[in-house]
Amino acid sequence: MFDRHFVQYFDWGLFTVAVLLGCFGLITLYSVVTADAAAAQKTLVIKQLIWFSVGLGCMIISILFNYKQLDRYANSFYVLCIVMLIAVLFFGKYVSGSKRWLMFGPISVQPSEIVKIAVIIALASYYSKNAYTRGFTLRQLLIPVALVTLPFALIVAQPDLGTALLVVLIAGSMTVFVKIEKRSFRYLLLSGMVTVPLVWFFLKDYQKRRILTFLSPEGDPLGAGYHIIQSKIAIGSGVLTGKGYLKGTQNALNFLPEQHTDFIFSVFAEEWGFVGSAVLILLFLLLVIWGLNVAYSSRDPFGTILAVGISSMIFWQVFVNIGMVMGLMPVVGIPLPFVSYGGSSIATTMIAVGLLINVSMRRFTLE
Amino acid sequence: MSRYLKTADSDWYKQRIIGIILLVLICFAALFMRLFFLQVIKGEEFRGLSDNNSIRLQRIEPFRGMIFDRNKLMLVDNRPSFDVSITVKDAQPVAQTLAKLSTYLRVTDEELLEKTAGQKGIKAYKPVLLRQDIGRDSVAAIEVHKYDLPGIDVNVKSLRNYLFGRSAAHILGYLGEISANEIDSGIYPGVRSGDLVGKSGIEKSYDDHLRGQGGGRQVEVNATGQIMRVLKTVPSRPGRNVVLTIDQAVQRKAEELLEGVIGAAVAIDPNTGQVLAMASNPSFDQNRIVSGMTHEQWQVFISDPLKPLTNRAVQGEYPPASTYKILTAVAGLDEGLIDENTEFCCPGQYRFKGRDYRCWKKGGHGCVSLLQAIAQSCDVYFYQVGRAVGVDRLAWYAKAFGLGTPSGVQLANESSGLIPTADWKLKRTGEPWQEGETLSLAIGQGFNLVTPLQMAGMVAAVATGGVRYKPQLLKRIETAQGETTFVSEPVISGKVPISPRTLELIRQGLWEVVHSDKGTAKGARFFDLQISGKTGTAQVISRKDDEEETEDESEIADHLKAHAWFVAYAPSEAPRIAAAVVVENGEHGSSAATPIAREIIKSYLLKEQLLPLIVANSKPQNP
Known part of the structure; x- marks a missing residue:
């Protein structure tokens, strides 16, 4: 398996971008924990570093085999992930009002992260076999809708609205990519308009409040509204060149909520300014475009749709997270890929990039 | 039927990918524009806000409910405790401020200086508690001389007051800081680490009624830490009063x-x-x-x-x-x-x-x-x-x-x-x-x-x-x-x-x-x-039935x-x-x-x- 071609065709560009982004994350995380007096936080950088290495290992593994084999195991992988999501509801660790983590000894795993990959593979497998230029009809879409609804419902039950929404966004993007038949599209639009008020009815109070807060942040001056104001102050006060590394006052004084996860971009932007933030966003853009280019050059439908799915996952996470901390999007808990603290998030993103590299390098070995 | 349909081929996909790339570029352009707006156009304004660190969130603690006996005789209420704290950054020159403060508190200024010793650099922004539960005379003196005391804050905190001392202590119970387990249990919504909750007795059994709901306000403070403007206020709701069957x-x-x-x-x-x-x-x-x-x-x-x-x-x-x-x-x-x-x-x-x-x-x-x-x-x-x-x-x-x-x-x-x-x-x-x-x-x-x-x-x-x-x-x-x-x-x-x-x-x-x-x-x-x-x-x-009761009872x-x-x-x-x-x-x-x-x-x-x-x-x- 390991031959000259492996090094020759290896997509070093993708790999470099991923590692660079990971380093940005570690550096920012270090700033967060240095500012925080709580001793328990100090180990976060080490933990993240360990997860980053684990992620690299996962990445290598997801490069070694030919991605076309995934097509065969798509269903079993999907079922495994669903089982984990069900297990979370029963045996999950309860942290501040929701059950998201499965404990394996000292390691906590967030199955809702890896399930995103499972959904992407399952959808790619289905769409690649049934795609016509006319697009998918409603009847053909029944299976994909079921494939998405199941994990969606299980993640909402945790509850983790952000990740659930992300699964829908990814699946939606993939479906639009393979095209929905015109008449079916109109039906979907109509039924969407009916479902939204229904979903609203089932949302928990705090989730409703968050959406209302997005529409008018003044509505929650002590919670999300205040967080967004402080986040905007943090980002804005970075000005052109930033306050300097480890010198962010908004960060140090704990004005930002969830500084090490959802709001880590604000910490980065405060310290590195417009120049640094622009570089970070450009790196993400580069990664997404690179992923789409992999899809473009792949010579089989499965590889193309897989690459589009993965690219959309990275895109949506970046767009929603950075949009949120800048006050463009609702306050939903979606981590920034590579940068936010979180083992499952890092590992999942690394696997995703590994699969992209996999698709990228095997276009050459096609006959 | 599929005979009449055109199978999606590589070229078809490529066409659609180009469309997607365009969408992605538009979205990222939006992010860049927003970033540019926040950091470059409005940057100086935000920098000013962050330098003065002027928008702060203050909690308004709810008033915990009182407890009465069956005849409405008050058993438990709250009393105010006045706590003095200092924000070193605002209190310049620190030594002079503390010297003044020490006379009002009737303590030596060395004692106060000791507490501010480590507050340098970034920590200077954080308020440090100097003394708890100071007398009303000291509070009055500090309030009167407020303008000579930059960076000094007096905060009122509510303390539980059990009017009859140890009477009915087991029934009424007591308060304590919420534990990590209690926070994770999810039965104390809105309670944060460091908050007090009932740990035993009625204080525990009816904690959710007694606690009330905290409020808060966003305030803008000036360079000396004084409140210039209250931006938003969410009032707190006091806890409910509990009337016991106890006489x-x-x-x-x-x-x-x-x-x-x-x-x-x-x-x-x-x-x-x-x-x-x-x-x-x-x-x-x-x-x-x-x-x-x-x-x-x-x-x-x-x-x-x-x-x-x-x-x-x-x-x-x-x-x-x-x-x-x-x-x-x-x-x-x-x-x-x-x-x-x-x-x-x-x-x-x-x-x-x-x-x-x-x-x-x-x-x-x-x-x-x-x-x-x-x-x-x-x-x-x-x-x-x-x-x-x-x-x-x-x-x-x-x-x-x-x-x-x-x-x-x-x-x-x-x-x-x-x-x-x-x-x-x-x-x-x-x-x-x-x-x-x-x-x-x-x-x-x-x-x-x-x-x-x-x-x-x-x-x-x-x-x-x-x-x-x-x-x-x-x-x-x-x-x-x-x-x-x-x-x-x-x-x-x-x-x-x-x-x-x-x-x-x-x-x-x-x-x-x-x-x-x-x-x-x-x-x-x-x-x-x-x-x-x-x-x-x-x-x-x-x-023991077979054992003679020899000892006198008083000797047991x-x-x-x-x-x-x-x-x-x-x-x-x-x-x-x-x-x-x-x-x-x-x-x-x-x-x-x-x-x-x-x-x-x-x-x-x-x-x-x-x-x-x-x-x-x-x-x-x-x-």
């Missing part, structure tokens, strides 16, 4: 009577189950916990061998001793094994399977009928009744009277006591039940364990003719404005199947315990007050002395109060426990006559 006059009386002994006393209204008083000694001073104990002090406190934190009224498990004979008699009568004319002769011991089971009276009671046996508490009589009934039927009656299960009163960690059955023993020890053990059981001296509250419930059931009400501490809940939001209704937790004839006999027997010439509780008499009850003397060490070490019991209700004809008293190592129930129960009953029933005296005794200690 503080009776409660205080019970506590006074228990002073100097270890034990518990419970009084309930048999017709509703409302708890009128529940005292446990030794007790503790909640105000000491409020004002903060060091770790060492706390360790000493909780390792006290007398366990002052234990509420003996609901957590203390004692052998019921002769008070259990009420139950044995009910079982014997209702099972048709005895009637009022059944006589047994008591020569001072009862021989069964080669062993002598002794009566507490050395010479014996002679031949006694049921009523005499109850009044004189003849052990030999009840050995034989109990033997006839058997262990499992006795247990059945005990369960009917609410023994062996927690009563359900609104306090955490209530004990269930223990009512043994033959099965229970086999499972527990692997050995079959011995009939001789039933004999001990019949006089309340076997494996059986009860709490004082359970015994009060049992005697209350006799008082009501068999209806058992769940004991309740909560009378009602009110809003801070006095609007009633919840009223607790009496809850029937069971009915004892007791025939009218049996009831009449038992009540007659209990009346004779106090009022007949040979009754064991003559000490409970008080003029024309009609009290019915039953005494009990619970052996701490088992009386204190901790081996018997526990004294008295359970009673009054007035005998139309009971309005039922009580149970246990005094640990108090020897005979007739001497140690009976007068306490009598005085508790007096304080409730004769309140009008005794009121002036009670009021004089129950002035709040530290208002």
